[in-house]
Amino acid sequence: MLEGGGVKGTALVGALAAFEDAGYGFQRIAGTSSGALVGALAAAGIPAATLHQLLLDTDYTRFLDATFWKRLPIPLVDDALSELIDHALYRGDALGDFIAEQLRARDVHTFADLKLADSGMDPHVAPERRYRLVVVASDITRQRMVRIPWYMQREYGIAPDTVPVADAVRMSTAIPFFYLPFKLHSHLSGQDSLMVDGGLNAAFPVDIFDRTDEYLGSDAVFGFAGAVPVGPQEPARLVDLLFELLV
Numbered sequence: 001m002l003e004g005g006g007v008k009g010t011a012l013v014g015a016l017a018a019f020e021d022a023g024y025g026f027q028r029i030a031g032t033s034s035g036a037l038v039g040a041l042a043a044a045g046i047p048a049a050t051l052h053q054l055l056l057d058t059d060y061t062r063f064l065d066a067t068f069w070k071r072l073p074i075p076l077v078d079d080a081l082s083e084l085i086d087h088a089l090y091r092g093d094a095l096g097d098f099i100a101e102q103l104r105a106r107d108v109h110t111f112a113d114l115k116l117a118d119s120g121m122d123p124h125v126a127p128e129r130r131y132r133l134v135v136v137a138s139d140i141t142r143q144r145m146v147r148i149p150w151y152m153q154r155e156y157g158i159a160p161d162t163v164p165v166a167d168a169v170r171m172s173t174a175i176p177f178f179y180l181p182f183k184l185h186s187h188l189s190g191q192d193s194l195m196v197d198g199g200l201n202a203a204f205p206v207d208i209f210d211r212t213d214e215y216l217g218s219d220a221v222f223g224f225a226g227a228v229p230v231g232p233q234e235p236a237r238l239v240d241l242l243f244e245l246l247v
Helices: 007-020 034-043 048-057 077-086 093-104 152-156 165-172 233-247
Strands: 029-032 089-092 134-139 143-146 177-179 181-184 191-196
Touching: 007 034, 007 048, 007 233, 029 034, 034 048, 034 165, 048 143, 093 165, 134 165, 143 165, 143 181, 165 191
Parallel strands: 029 134, 089 177
Antiparallel strands: 134 143, 134 191, 181 191
C-alpha cells in the first residue's frame, strides 16, 4: 500500500527500490494520490531504479497546465477567476497524459492489462478484485470513497477491464482546488461524478488487501508511508510553503 502525499511520492520510489534490492517483489499494489501514480508505474513492470531516474529527469512544471482564466495576463486576478469559475488552478490533463505515455511504453492501457491470476489468492476474492493494481479516489458528487477498478461495475456500471489505468491515476491525483476534478460518467444513473484525490477519504487504506479465508496472515502486506516530525512552529511554516507553491 502506497500512501498519498504529493512530493512524498519520490520517497515511495526509494522504499520500493530498497525492497527490490532486498529481493522482494510485489504481486499487488494499491495507492492513493501520488501513491497511485507510483503504484501504477510499478504495477506496469517499471523497475524502481528506472522510476527513480524518471523522476529525476522529469520537468514538473509541465504538469502546471493552467486553466483558461489562470492564463490571463493579469496578476492575482487570474488566480482568483480560475478558483472562482473553474474551482482549480490547473487542468491536470498534462499529468494524465504523462502517466498514459509511460504506461503505453509498457503496453499497459486498461486494467485488463493488469489482470492477476494467482492460484494462492483468497478464493473468496471476487473477479472484479483480481488485478495487480488498486487506485483509491474520492467521488465528491456521491460523497464516498472509490476503489478502482473494484467498484466500477457496482457503482457506475463500467466493466473493470475497460477502465484506463491513466484515468484512474488522474482521478486519484486530482488535488482539490489545484487540479480540475475528473468527470466520470455513470452508465447506471446517466450522471457524471466529480472524482478527486483519494486522500480525502483514505490516504493510507492499509487494510485494502486483508484476507477473508482461513489462510489469514499467509500473505505479507507492506505499507509505505512518509512522515515528518512537526514542531511547535512547523504548522505555520508548512502553510506558508504550501501557499508559495500554489501561487
